[in-house]
Amino acid sequence: xxxxxxxxxxxxxxxxxxxxxxxxxxxxxxxxxxxxxxxxxxxxxxxxxxxxxxxxxxxxxxxxxxxxxxxxxxxxxxxxxxxxxxxxxxxxxxxxxxxxxxxxxxxxxxxxxxxxxxxxxxxxxxxxxxxxxxxxxxxxxxxxxxxxxxxxxxxxxxxxxxxxxxxxxxxxxxxxxxxxxxxxxxxxxxxxxxxxxxxxxxxxxxxxxxxxxxxxxxxxxxxxxxxxxxxxxxxxx
Numbered sequence: 235x236x237x238x239x240x241x242x243x244x245x246x247x248x249x250x251x252x253x254x255x256x257x258x259x260x261x262x263x264x265x266x267x268x269x270x271x272x273x274x275x276x277x278x279x280x281x282x283x284x285x286x287x288x289x290x291x292x293x294x295x296x297x298x299x300x301x302x303x304x305x306x307x308x309x310x311x312x313x314x315x316x317x318x319x320x321x322x323x324x325x326x327x328x329x330x331x332x333x334x335x336x337x338x339x340x341x342x343x344x345x346x347x348x349x350x351x352x353x354x355x356x357x358x359x360x361x362x363x364x365x366x367x368x369x370x371x372x373x374x375x376x377x378x379x380x381x382x383x384x385x386x387x388x389x390x391x392x393x394x395x396x397x398x399x400x401x402x403x404x405x406x407x408x409x410x411x412x413x414x415x416x417x418x419x420x421x422x423x424x425x426x427x428x429x430x431x432x433x434x435x436x437x438x439x440x441x442x443x444x445x446x447x448x449x450x451x452x453x454x455x456x457x458x459x460x461x462x463x464x465x466x467x468x469x470x471x
């Protein structure tokens with residue numbers, strides 16, 4: 235009887251040992267599976283050309299159509315604290331030659347507002363709801379150096395919903411170096427997300443700009459409305 239019991243205990247130990255060894259053998263596979271899941275959870279990498287083609291498709295769609303764009307820029311000297319400055323704009327356009335541009339800046343307690351209406355060659359301007367002035371539209375010109383892109387990645391993140399629209403979220407991350415500052419080189423990381431409908435129309439863009447080595451953050455949000463009722467007329471004097 236004692237021998238039988240010893241053999242039974244021995245068999246139990248052996249069976250338990252085999253189970254433990256089998257589980258240990260599964261650990262590398264589990265680690266691999268979790269790693270793959272993590273990679274796909276971060277989105278699918280796409281080529282820069284494919285990403286640019288997606289953006290170009292939206293530009294072609296928007297060309298020649300009426301739309302409204304709302305833009306908000308928030309500047310944080312320390313991203314862990316409250317916003318330091320706000321800049322808002324509303325841009326409306328009715329092709330072929332009518333547009334309205336409103337900008338509002340808020341820094342501390344100071345608020346400034348400017349408005350511009352363009353109808354053909356005529357441009358109307360006013361500041362802080364004052365009187366309108368009129369002048370011929372000379373167009374915009376200017377030049378300057380640009381930052382050098384030192385890194386870029388492009389991804390298709392996931393499908394989602396924005397309001398009542400089904401969208402795909404894409405992400406572009408670039409790192410830039412700019413030597414045009416008095417304090418020497420400045421490096422920035424730009425992370426931009428795009429909410430794009432299934433037929434290729436951009437509805438929202440969110441860009442976050444971080445300055446390397448600092449706590450500074452600039453967050454820019456732009457949304458587009460294509461079904462808005464827009465009317466642009468010359469101001470009454």
